[in-house]
Amino acid sequence: MSLTLELASTIVDATLGEARARGFAPLCAVVLDPGGHALALKRDDGASISRPEIATAKAAGCLGMGFGGREIARRAQAMPGFFAAIGQVFPKGIVPVPGGVLIRDAEGILLGAVGVSGDTSDNDEIAALAGIAAAGLHGDTGA
Template sequence: MSATAVTPLTSADAETVIAAARAAAEAAGVPVSVTVLDAGGHLLAFRRDDGAVLISGETSTRKAYTALQLDTPTADLVDLVKPGGPFHTLPTALDKPLLFIAGGTPVHRDGRLIGAIGVGGGTPEQDHSFATTALEELIR
């Protein structure tokens, strides 16, 4: 039995994500970095706004990677890695660039994971909102 092929995340999709996240951030007056990864965790697109804090490039990429690897928005993981949480040791147990701060979200098409979005530069709540807005624009 063969699985139905799912269209992967494309460069055009990535540009849609970047534009939507940046528009949402610009409307809020927040310069950000936006990272889009494909299903294999490879960089598909990246954009850092003028004036975005330098670390936002790294955080946006790590948020996207975390959302991809765990197939969960990073906002949903924050409490799980706090002291006493069920995955408290996960951030240090693996030699991977995971970051458990809101702003990363997986991207699905036809029920399959095809990539992830990461946004950094604002507060965690802002970054999550910008990533969610970008995802909504993509799946329209």
């Protein structure tokens, strides 16, 4: 199975829909394929101008490290020097907080990642997980 444009669009739309239903702040959601290339990106009305870059860095960091955002956040706290240095290595950035979620199929195969930005990191993650579930896939937060 691979991540298609149709699945990526479902994930983004359901992510933003979940955020609206919960009364979250306006979000930006991006879906990256396993190589870090954007398949779908939408920024809600009212989301600030840098949200696409932040969302992309959350997702790309997860792909680059191989962990969900929660594990990246734990490691960043334990190794701040390392994380300060790798920011220069990751061409699309890395934001070590929740809101970056790996996308896996039923067998656990990595299909890509979602990055969400605009509300608290925990709320960003909640919305991302709802979007991934709407596509019939599994989210890996690194919890």
